[in-house]
Amino acid sequence: MHQVKAVVARSKGAPVELVTINVPDPGPGEALVQVQACGVCHTDLHYREGGINDDFPFLLGHEAAGVVEAVGEGVTEVAPGDFVVLNWRAVCGECRACTRGEPQYCFATHNATQKMTLAEGPDAGTELSPALGIGAFAEKTLVAAGQCTKVDPEARPAAVGLLGCGVMAGLGAAINTGGVTRGSSVAVIGCGGVGMAAIAGSVLAGADTVIAVDVDDRKLEMARGMGATHTVNSRETDPVAAIKEICAASLLHPGAEGADVVVEAVGRPETWEQAFYARDLAGTVVLVGVPTPDMEVPRIPLIDVFGRGGALKSSWYGDCLPGRDFPMLVDLYRQGRLDLDAFVTEEVGIGDVEAAFEKMHGGPGVEPVLRSVVVL
Structure with a gap:
C-alpha cells in the first residue's frame, strides 16, 4: 500500500481538495504508475460538477504520462521503468469488436480492479472513483496494465501526456x-x-x-x-x-x-x-x-x-488504438513534425487544479488556455 497526495472532488460543485489517498500494490493485470505530468481537461471539471455521474468522491485527472513503478501477476506488456502514456481503457481482446479486428470499438474495456481510497479523516477508507478509470492528479495511480502504452522515454511528459485524452x-x-x-x-x-x-x-x-x-x-x-x-x-x-x-x-x-x-x-x-x-x-x-x-x-x-x-x-477518443497511435505520434513530436508543446499553455503544481478550472471559464482579460498541465 502506498500513501500519496492526490486531488479529489468530494461533492458536486465543491472546490477540489488535495488529500492523502491509499494506492494498493498492483494485483493481477494491474500496474502502479508514478505520475510525472497530467493535463487539466474539461472532463475533469465535468466530473466535479456532477456532469458525468454522481459517484463521488472522484479522483480527478486522466491526461497523464509517467513511469511504471510495479506490475502485478501476469503483466507482460509493460515493466517497471517503462515510460508510458495512460489511456482510458484496456481492451478485452475477446468481444465482437475485438475479434473482427476493430479493438478501437471494444465493447468490454476495463480498468484496475482494486480501488484507491481516502486515507485520512472521518471518511477514511472510502473508495474513490478515478476519472475515466485513471485518476492521475496523484503522485501515483493504479491502472489496468493495458491502460499503459510505452513511448519514447526522451519525450517531454507534460506534452505527450495530453495524448491520453484531448489531443488524441x-x-x-x-x-x-x-x-x-x-x-x-x-x-x-x-x-x-x-x-x-x-x-x-x-x-x-x-x-x-x-x-x-x-x-x-x-x-x-x-x-x-x-x-x-x-x-x-x-x-x-x-x-x-x-x-x-x-x-x-x-x-x-x-x-x-x-x-x-x-x-x-x-x-x-x-x-x-x-x-x-x-x-x-x-x-x-x-x-x-x-x-x-x-x-x-x-x-x-x-x-x-x-x-x-x-x-x-x-x-x-478519436477512434484511436493507443498501442498504434501513441508511439507514432510521440515519434512525430520528437521529429519536430507535430508540435505537442504548443498545447501546453502552462505548467502548474498539484495544488493548482482549482485555479486551472477557473481559467477554463475564460472571459474578458483572461487569456485562452489550451491546457494547464500538472507537473509532479
Missing part, C-alpha cells in the same frame, strides 16, 4: 474518424484543445484547406499558429456561408458546396447543424464535442440527410 481525441477525429488526407478541405468548429488538435491533425494529414471557426479572435489567432489556412468568427459571420465560399474558391475544390470533412468540437445542437450544412456533397461530419444528456439532434429535413449523402459520424 482531436487528432483522431480528423484522421481516424474523418479520414482527412492530402488535398482534403476541412472545417473545425470550436477551437478549444480538442478543436486545435483536429486542426493540427488535418495539417499533419496533408489537408489543403483548413478552416478554423470560433467566436473568440484570440483562439482563431492560435488556430493560425496550428496551421489553419482560414479563420471565421461565427459571432460576426455566418459560418456555413463562409465555409462554402472558402471551399468553392479553392483551386483543388472549385465549385465545392462545403468542406470534405467538418469536425464539430463544441458538442451543441446548433453547431452540429452548422457542420451538417457546411460539408460538401458526400462530405463527412464528425461529432467529437461532448453534448450534455438533454441535448437533441436538430430537426433537419430527412430529404436533406438523403440528398447530401456522405456520412454523419461520432468520434469517441
Whole structure:
C-alpha cells in the first residue's frame, strides 16, 4: 500500500481538495504508475460538477504520462521503468469488436480492479472513483496494465501526456474518424484543445484547406499558429456561408458546396447543424464535442440527410488504438513534425487544479488556455 497526495472532488460543485489517498500494490493485470505530468481537461471539471455521474468522491485527472513503478501477476506488456502514456481503457481482446479486428470499438474495456481510497479523516477508507478509470492528479495511480502504452522515454511528459485524452481525441477525429488526407478541405468548429488538435491533425494529414471557426479572435489567432489556412468568427459571420465560399474558391475544390470533412468540437445542437450544412456533397461530419444528456439532434429535413449523402459520424477518443497511435505520434513530436508543446499553455503544481478550472471559464482579460498541465 502506498500513501500519496492526490486531488479529489468530494461533492458536486465543491472546490477540489488535495488529500492523502491509499494506492494498493498492483494485483493481477494491474500496474502502479508514478505520475510525472497530467493535463487539466474539461472532463475533469465535468466530473466535479456532477456532469458525468454522481459517484463521488472522484479522483480527478486522466491526461497523464509517467513511469511504471510495479506490475502485478501476469503483466507482460509493460515493466517497471517503462515510460508510458495512460489511456482510458484496456481492451478485452475477446468481444465482437475485438475479434473482427476493430479493438478501437471494444465493447468490454476495463480498468484496475482494486480501488484507491481516502486515507485520512472521518471518511477514511472510502473508495474513490478515478476519472475515466485513471485518476492521475496523484503522485501515483493504479491502472489496468493495458491502460499503459510505452513511448519514447526522451519525450517531454507534460506534452505527450495530453495524448491520453484531448489531443488524441482531436487528432483522431480528423484522421481516424474523418479520414482527412492530402488535398482534403476541412472545417473545425470550436477551437478549444480538442478543436486545435483536429486542426493540427488535418495539417499533419496533408489537408489543403483548413478552416478554423470560433467566436473568440484570440483562439482563431492560435488556430493560425496550428496551421489553419482560414479563420471565421461565427459571432460576426455566418459560418456555413463562409465555409462554402472558402471551399468553392479553392483551386483543388472549385465549385465545392462545403468542406470534405467538418469536425464539430463544441458538442451543441446548433453547431452540429452548422457542420451538417457546411460539408460538401458526400462530405463527412464528425461529432467529437461532448453534448450534455438533454441535448437533441436538430430537426433537419430527412430529404436533406438523403440528398447530401456522405456520412454523419461520432468520434469517441478519436477512434484511436493507443498501442498504434501513441508511439507514432510521440515519434512525430520528437521529429519536430507535430508540435505537442504548443498545447501546453502552462505548467502548474498539484495544488493548482482549482485555479486551472477557473481559467477554463475564460472571459474578458483572461487569456485562452489550451491546457494547464500538472507537473509532479
